[in-house]
Amino acid sequence: MSIDLRATRDDVVAELRDGMTIGIGGWGSRRKPMSLVRAICRSGVRDLTVVSYGGPDVGLLCAAGKVKRVVFGFVTLDSIPLEPHFRRARESGSIEATEMDEGMFYLGLLAAAWRVPFLPTRAGLGSDVMLVNPSLRTVRSPYEGGEEVVAVPPLSLDVAIVHMNRADTRGNAQFLGPDIYFDDLFLQAASKRFVSCERLVETGEFEGPVQTLRINRSMVDGVVEAPRGAHFTSCEPDYGRDEAFQTSYVKAAGDEDAWAAFRARYIDVDEAAYQEATR
Amino acid sequence: MSDITRDEYCVIACAEAWRDDGAVLASAFGFIPTLGARLARATFSPELLISDGEAYLVANDLPLGSHQKVVEGWLPFRSVFDVVWSGRRHVMMGAVQLDRFGNQNISMIGKHDKPKAQMIGVRGAPGNTVNHATSYWVQNHSTRAFVASVDMVSGVGFDRARANPAAGRFHGLRRVVTNLCVFDFSTADHAMRLRSIHPGVELDEVLANTGFEVEHVPNVPETRAPTVEELRLIREVLDPNDVRKSEVKP
Numbered sequence: 049m050s051i052d053l054r055a056t057r058d059d060v061v062a063e064l065r066d067g068m069t070i071g072i073g074g075w076g077s078r079r080k081p082m083s084l085v086r087a088i089c090r091s092g093v094r095d096l097t098v099v100s101y102g103g104p105d106v107g108l109l110c111a112a113g114k115v116k117r118v119v120f121g122f123v124t125l126d127s128i129p130l131e132p133h134f135r136r137a138r139e140s141g142s143i144e145a146t147e148m149d150e151g152m153f154y155l156g157l158l159a160a161a162w163r164v165p166f167l168p169t170r171a172g173l174g175s176d177v178m179l180v181n182p183s184l185r186t187v188r189s190p191y192e193g194g195e196e197v198v199a200v201p202p203l204s205l206d207v208a209i210v211h212m213n214r215a216d217t218r219g220n221a222q223f224l225g226p227d228i229y230f231d232d233l234f235l236q237a238a239s240k241r242f243v244s245c246e247r248l249v250e251t252g253e254f255e256g257p258v259q260t261l262r263i264n265r266s267m268v269d270g271v272v273e274a275p276r277g278a279h280f281t282s283c284e285p286d287y288g289r290d291e292a293f294q295t296s297y298v299k300a301a302g303d304e305d306a307w308a309a310f311r312a313r314y315i316d317v318d319e320a321a322y323q324e325a326t327r
Numbered sequence: 328m329s330d331i332t333r334d335e336y337c338v339i340a341c342a343e344a345w346r347d348d349g350a351v352l353a354s355a356f357g358f359i360p361t362l363g364a365r366l367a368r369a370t371f372s373p374e375l376l377i378s379d380g381e382a383y384l385v386a387n388d389l390p391l392g393s394h395q396k397v398v399e400g401w402l403p404f405r406s407v408f409d410v411v412w413s414g415r416r417h418v419m420m421g422a423v424q425l426d427r428f429g430n431q432n433i434s435m436i437g438k439h440d441k442p443k444a445q446m447i448g449v450r451g452a453p454g455n456t457v458n459h460a461t462s463y464w465v466q467n468h469s470t471r472a473f474v475a476s477v478d479m480v481s482g483v484g485f486d487r488a489r490a491n492p493a494a495g496r497f498h499g500l501r502r503v504v505t506n507l508c509v510f511d512f513s514t515a516d517h518a519m520r521l522r523s524i525h526p527g528v529e530l531d532e533v534l535a536n537t538g539f540e541v542e543h544v545p546n547v548p549e550t551r552a553p554t555v556e557e558l559r560l561i562r563e564v565l566d567p568n569d570v571r572k573s574e575v576k577p
Contacts, residue, residue, distance in 0.1 A: 122448035141441035171454030174487035174494035226382035227403040
């Protein structure tokens, strides 16, 4: 039997339930699975807990009213420091926030992937991250010195979505840019795992060094072919960030009418129409 | 040299923060700190490692905005944490708020459940400050930035580090460079001390724009001038398009 994990955006959305925890790969405004994020924005799902090295993925989901809580170390558009929709959602008190050091976030994903109850770190000690997360605990070393460090709990995910440069229909996937970010860990921390990709290729036709084949099919439940699926975030080396579009996104976010128009043109449309409108 | 401008004093003051650091990763946020790190490596601290802010370690004297990189290493974000937690790094971060013990805030203003102003988030500041050397760059020195107490401690200051042995073990704040002056923490209780004032700035101006008591000697020294060679590197090699001037007014 041949293995075929091909899926559609609708298949991914169909796995989501109200109140689920969803992890989103990428970093800031870099290689975000934006076509999947837009599909979630158009769906009926709500009250999501979003776990992300946050960029416009977090902003779009906040603007669409899908978010109950954001788990984050930062939310930024990189070339534009602040994410306007996330900012408004926080300042209006409409979302809850679990804020932690970005290294703690890494260890939380790793603890979930490794199925251990916590991982120790110095990061967080002495900072107000401990105050705003009253459930965070410290742990005393059982070894000499007995240092008391932070015990980062697992960031376990119901669903993870990431965007890769290439994948095959069997669920192996490849990053061709300089950094995988934490996408493999997002997949390993989740119960249901989806990869969108720029292009599906035959298994024998992956190009580039073997180190880029970081995601194997044991880590994946579905693959969605989504050319320009990270737009307007960067997806090196296939394309860079669309800075002009990102600027227009931020401008539209500042005005109710402008945002309604942006939404009608770019979000409440199917993928083909989005791609056509942003060419 | 009388034509040295304020931004150039700021660059040399930032560069001095990395003097004698050896082979550590010099991470910088902002144009002026980035120039400072690159200038330090190009002159008196040649062992420093410099990242492009993406995934590469860069060996050449890269001008601001240039992509002509000579790559000497691969440092994706996950590997940066290995460097941070090993202590082989000296970061110069920005700060929206700083108090006299160097507690820094880049997260939010107001109450955490509903901030008056949401900013970028704590980022790596909690982990950075308890693992390796940290300095700060404040481009607009004002009582809004230098406050009695910060709204959310992102980067850990000396008082917090002293109160928690595991936080204090590898903690160390070095310098705070602003558009007006340089602070260090060389006092008995590691509170901020005025180390030098940029030429053209009055002591009263510094004190009036700092929202807490600052220790200082009667005649605070001036920030040193860049040498002729350092000026040439800043103006002709590292920042030929004067990008630095967008960050500091004359």
